[in-house]
Amino acid sequence: MNGSAERDVAFDNGPRRRRFRAVLREARSLPTVLLVAFCMLVGIPATVGLTPPQELAIAGQELSVGARPPGWSLSGPAQLVQIGNTRIDIAPLQVFGPLRPQLTLGPIQRNAAAAAAIDPSTGPHVRAGAMAALGNGFLRWYGWATLGLLAFTLAATAAAGYIRVLATLRRQSRTPHRQLSASQLWQHGVAQSLRMTAVAVTLTMLAWAGAGALAYDGTVQGLRGVRSLADLVGTRHLAPMPVGPKVTGYAGAVIGDSRAARVGGAPVADATEDDTACGRSSDSLAAEIGRMQGDRVLNLACSGASIPSGLLGPQARGGRTLPSQVGLLHQVRGLKYVAVVIGPNDLAWGDFLTYCYAVADCHDNLTQGEFDYRLAAFDRDYGELLQTLDDLPDRPQIIVMTSYDVFNPDAKCADAKGPANANGLDPTNISLLSSRNTALNDVLVSGAHKYRFSVATPRLAPLCSPDSDRLGADIQGLDSAHPFHPTGIGSIRLASAVVQQIGSGTQPATAARRG
Known part of the structure; x- marks a missing residue:
């Protein structure tokens, strides 16, 4: 019984192994390698360029989201296109691969929805909805682009298969003693085209999925450090205008x-x-x-x-x-x-000092995060x-x-104890304040x-x-x-x-x- 079962398994797996080996041979063949290279080097940029951006309406503004034309560099920034004005590279959003988001905006509309976006009471909710809408818009664009790339790959594969059939017929005409029947040529051509299609579609779609993953990762990582529009698109340095008359006599x-x-x-x-x-x-x-x-x-x-x-x-x-x-x-x-x-x-150093006087331990992640944020803003x-x-x-x-x-870590005088009902500054809190002062310095x-x-x-x-x-x-x-x-x-x-x-x-x- 065991020997019979093993023979049955070997019989069942034999055709699968042969098909798998045939696919591997096809993946290494020159026509398929050239086809895959064509789909990646031509098909992906063409898909990015030809897929229309997705139109959105966010906070009363008309905008569209898509991808900028890929360049020859391995990585590059996302881009903001301000209609009628300029193109701005979004430096924090550095993306590896060919898929780099592009947002087209403008002209700016003044309306109630736009006012709600900057209203302190409604702004956070509107901005959160805007981010979600932008994300969904890019996903829709990516979905349409995926279908476009798939269609491009299938069309390229069909053309390549047709060329290979013509090449086979030409070889047959030159070797009459090895001619195959029409049925054999058909079966050979169909099998070869199916294997080539499987390899080209699989590898091209995997590369496209990798480009999408890299675009997502670059965008998410870049947005983590963004706290304002200036963070996103940069700032233009404007020196203060001179004030008053010219003054002399001071060293x-x-x-x-x-x-x-x-x-x-x-x-x-x-x-x-x-x-x-x-x-x-x-x-x-x-x-x-x-x-x-x-x-x-x-x-x-x-x-x-x-x-x-x-x-x-x-x-x-x-x-x-x-x-x-x-x-x-x-x-x-x-x-x-x-x-x-x-x-x-x-x-706003007084905030941290007052807080450390008030609590037994002011070394918490919330206030540390606030300090880091303020220090980054000060740095800019x-x-x-x-x-x-x-x-x-x-x-x-x-x-x-x-x-x-202001204090040494071992300070214990009345100034360190603080006002009445305060916890005072112990060595741990004083060391924390000292470390933050060091960070400022x-x-x-x-x-x-x-x-x-x-x-x-x-x-x-x-x-x-x-x-x-x-x-x-x-x-x-x-x-x-x-x-x-x-x-x-x-x-x-x-x-x-x-x-x-x-x-x-x-x-x-x-x-x-x-x-």
Whole structure:
């Protein structure tokens, strides 16, 4: 019985093995190899180019989704086509393979649906629906393109089969002693065409499926880091317009936030409305640098300033709208150096500090993700600021100041314990805040080095440290009106760090810096 069963199995599997071997031979044959190459190198690009985009209506806008014509490169970006305007490569969406999405938009329509997309109450729902509609539109396009490629492959296979039959008949005419009957020629041609079709369709469709998978993966991976339209299509650098009349007579200038303005100090003599609104003091960073250097130093720093609101753009403060600090800086002639103090306001540092005072452990993924997001946004804004400073008249030395730590990890004084009913800062929370400050400084330093700007690293004694030199604290404590900002002594230490960098090296010309 066992021997009979084995013979039956061998008998059943024999034809299958022969058919499989015949298919393998066909896959290695020159006509089939050329056919598959033709379907992939010609059929796929032709399919991408000939498949019409899918028309959609999203948020009151008419748009279409499809794929851009493939190039010869192994990878490339997706593309946004703005009708009547331009074509924009979407750099974050890098796709390997020939299938690179293309979105055609415009002209922009102003209607109720468009207004709902930017309304805070309805915008998230509309945008989520828009993403789903775009995904479904591309899938529909991909489905139609798949049918088109299949039809192309079958047509190419039929043509190739016909050519092979003609070639066989020609060979037969040259060898009359080996001629086959019409029935044999038909059977041979049909079997050969079926094998060639199976190989060509299978390999071409597998390649097309791989292209679709690569397009999906590239799109999904690229969208993970996108938080805004600027992230998606890039930004156009626009330097702030110069503000006010030309100014002379200053050797240096200071731009930045409340640490540079030195909030909490004695007001400057003959203070202007801008001085009062910004909280500038008589012992500000600019004033202390001027005393140490014997120079006139222009103080443009303002409390609450960030890069978008204060340095590159106007800032609302004290009931006034203050012009861009960099815009004012562009009108100053004869500057030798500019000190830049920026960072914590851009990150809304007070939020993280308050949260760590309030909870026993502030090391959670939610707030860490928020910090990472804000730091990435700051990095982009900081890059634009550096590019603008690199274009200042007279090419002054740019000195970027890093941020200081407020506490040592073992701090246990009242300032670390915090206000009443607060959990306070334990060593774990202090170490977390210190690591985030280090991350901020890494961005500040790396950006400055990219442009070959100087870096000033102040050495302020953290809160809860012993007063070893009996000069007093460097940082204002919780009982002060402006906690965690430098004191008068701290402002001197900040100025000392800047003064040590003034003239520390000649900065190359702009073109060399950008190299």
